[in-house]
Amino acid sequence: MTYGETLRTALEALRGHRLRSALTVLGILIGIAAVILTVGLGQGAQAQVRDQISKLGSNLLIVAPGSTTSASGVRGGRGSSSTLTVADADALGDDGVAPDVTAVAAVSTSSQSLTAGTTNWTANVVGTTPSWAQVRARTLSSGRFLTDDDVAQSRPVAVLGPTTATELFGGRGAVGQSVTVNGSTFTVVGVLQAIGSTTGTDEDDQAVVPRTTYATRVAGSTTRAAVSTIYLQATSQETLTAAYQEANALLQTRHGVTAAAADFTLSSQQSLISTATATDRTLTVLLAGVAGISLLVGALGIGNMMLVSVSERVREIGLRKALGATPAAVRRQFLVEASALGLSGGVAGVLLALVGAAVLPVLLDQPVTVSVAAAATAVGVSLLIGVVAGVYPASRAARLAPIDALRNE
Amino acid sequence: MTAILSLRDVRKTYVMGDLEVQALAGISMDVHEGEYVAVMGPSGSGKSTLMHILGCLDVPTSGTYELAGTDVSSMTEAQLAEVRNRRIGFVFQGFNLLPTLSAWRNVELPLCYAGVGREERRERAVAALERVGLGGRVDHRPGELSGGQQQRVAVARALVTDPALILADEPTGNLDSRSTADVLGLLQDLSAAGRTIMLITHEADVAEAAQRTVRIRDGLVERLAGAA
Numbered sequence: 001m002t003y004g005e006t007l008r009t010a011l012e013a014l015r016g017h018r019l020r021s022a023l024t025v026l027g028i029l030i031g032i033a034a035v036i037l038t039v040g041l042g043q044g045a046q047a048q049v050r051d052q053i054s055k056l057g058s059n060l061l062i063v064a065p066g067s068t069t070s071a072s073g074v075r076g077g078r079g080s081s082s083t084l085t086v087a088d089a090d091a092l093g094d095d096g097v098a099p100d101v102t103a104v105a106a107v108s109t110s111s112q113s114l115t116a117g118t119t120n121w122t123a124n125v126v127g128t129t130p131s132w133a134q135v136r137a138r139t140l141s142s143g144r145f146l147t148d149d150d151v152a153q154s155r156p157v158a159v160l161g162p163t164t165a166t167e168l169f170g171g172r173g174a175v176g177q178s179v180t181v182n183g184s185t186f187t188v189v190g191v192l193q194a195i196g197s198t199t200g201t202d203e204d205d206q207a208v209v210p211r212t213t214y215a216t217r218v219a220g221s222t223t224r225a226a227v228s229t230i231y232l233q234a235t236s237q238e239t240l241t242a243a244y245q246e247a248n249a250l251l252q253t254r255h256g257v258t259a260a261a262a263d264f265t266l267s268s269q270q271s272l273i274s275t276a277t278a279t280d281r282t283l284t285v286l287l288a289g290v291a292g293i294s295l296l297v298g299a300l301g302i303g304n305m306m307l308v309s310v311s312e313r314v315r316e317i318g319l320r321k322a323l324g325a326t327p328a329a330v331r332r333q334f335l336v337e338a339s340a341l342g343l344s345g346g347v348a349g350v351l352l353a354l355v356g357a358a359v360l361p362v363l364l365d366q367p368v369t370v371s372v373a374a375a376a377t378a379v380g381v382s383l384l385i386g387v388v389a390g391v392y393p394a395s396r397a398a399r400l401a402p403i404d405a406l407r408n409e
Numbered sequence: 410m411t412a413i414l415s416l417r418d419v420r421k422t423y424v425m426g427d428l429e430v431q432a433l434a435g436i437s438m439d440v441h442e443g444e445y446v447a448v449m450g451p452s453g454s455g456k457s458t459l460m461h462i463l464g465c466l467d468v469p470t471s472g473t474y475e476l477a478g479t480d481v482s483s484m485t486e487a488q489l490a491e492v493r494n495r496r497i498g499f500v501f502q503g504f505n506l507l508p509t510l511s512a513w514r515n516v517e518l519p520l521c522y523a524g525v526g527r528e529e530r531r532e533r534a535v536a537a538l539e540r541v542g543l544g545g546r547v548d549h550r551p552g553e554l555s556g557g558q559q560q561r562v563a564v565a566r567a568l569v570t571d572p573a574l575i576l577a578d579e580p581t582g583n584l585d586s587r588s589t590a591d592v593l594g595l596l597q598d599l600s601a602a603g604r605t606i607m608l609i610t611h612e613a614d615v616a617e618a619a620q621r622t623v624r625i626r627d628g629l630v631e632r633l634a635g636a637a
Contacts, residue, residue, distance in 0.1 A: 001521050001522055001524070002524070005521050009521075012509060012510075016509050315505070316507060319505045319507070320518070320522075321466075321490060321493075322464070322466060322493060322499050322505075323493070323494065323499070323518050323519045323522060323566075324490050324491065324493050324494020324495070324519050324522035324523065325490060325522050326486070326487040326490040326491070326522075327486055327487060327490070328487065329490075329522060401466075401467075402466045403461050403466045403467055406466070406501070406505070
């Protein structure tokens, strides 16, 4: 019997038990759709986090101060100490010491109340250097960014994030206007291009001022030399590891500490992404596991239906054998029936998952990523499930002796 | 005349737990091409076992069985399937038609397993149905046909592969007397056309339709009667 003939016979047999076949297919359908959607939700969430972290800049390394340990032994969290200084940033910028670091931006941040006329707005005020724009991959929508002269002469100038500018000045142009921070008046010289918020802080809601002006006019004098974060940019993706090692070695030497007792944390975007997505990934694996179990139950459904089908059709099998069906032909027919069940469940499951992927983001406000590879894998797996679930029933059918099968009245 | 099938000291023993049951105790017989032979015997005589062996549905415990010049007594399951497909046409007591398939689809089944192409299968199935007088019922399902007509479909299915032997196992057992006469008349026609037919029955009047009768009792051939 040809494969086309076998397939036709199998489909006719399945059509003969429409309801039973449909319910069996439903078991696989639900399992496949559940696996695709849970994995899709997980991947969507991870992609969202990855996307936001990559908005921080490219080839970025981030140095944060380590934790403090008080005399009584209480350790503060990461960033609680103020061990990083402007001098560290300057040393990192030295091409002789760290040749793979192309740009350095030391940043001091505090939350401040900004006043423009009668309007009040609280935003992060960032004290930094002109290289900040390059390191953080920011461009301007109007005006100019900070210059070396602004830093050298401690000019009272500020570059606002788009959200901050809108909140303070409404639709009017912010450039040239004045904003008061901590009693000092700053002139707005530029407005940043929006990038969308990233994890943690709203990157569109901040005021960027020269480091020197920040130290004298915004922060208290005691922390003048301390910075809260140093951003480093490696020359390229390939030199990221080299830049990491150079920065690490330099800071350990400068602070006179060993790796085990480092008073700073050096992290890359990649490590931030893995940390941030680790929970998502665990959850995804867990949920996909549960969905996988429902798929397994669906597979048992196919196996069960095929066993029932074989015992119901003992006479048919006997007749087919009497008419010349070899054991292999009988086995093939039942395997094809089981595979057809699995495959239709898989295809229908993928279709349901595509509908779900279109509807769920609206309902849950969560992105769902369904890749072609995932859909193709799902269809392949469902076919495989059909074959595996059909092996035992099919070989039982093939082993039936024709006389026993025909005798069954 | 050449022997289309020949049995030599065929024995069949079933083991049921500790008990050994000898269903066939050494049967030897020849059937020649074009013969119409009835095998008769009461229930328990071994005629069903003999029919299974003649139909290559089972193999003898010992002895040889040659069908159309080939020894089939020690063939594998797959080889036997091919012999059944090409050499034997079955007509069963219970018709054994597949209820979901139309008459011609039932008749073409053996051709599917023989690997015949679709066009040719349809042609040959319709021709076989015409041969048994059901040319106007090719698209009817078994449920839409009378018992006699269903058995005619089964005969058409037995004919369609042009087999060396037609093996009819109690073909009239489920039929009323009119349909019985109908089916026996059909077998008579086929015999007249040169077909080799073996008819297994326990009814004497049915066996009378054949040219000769082989009686089986206790697993042995009792005596030969009629023309040889």
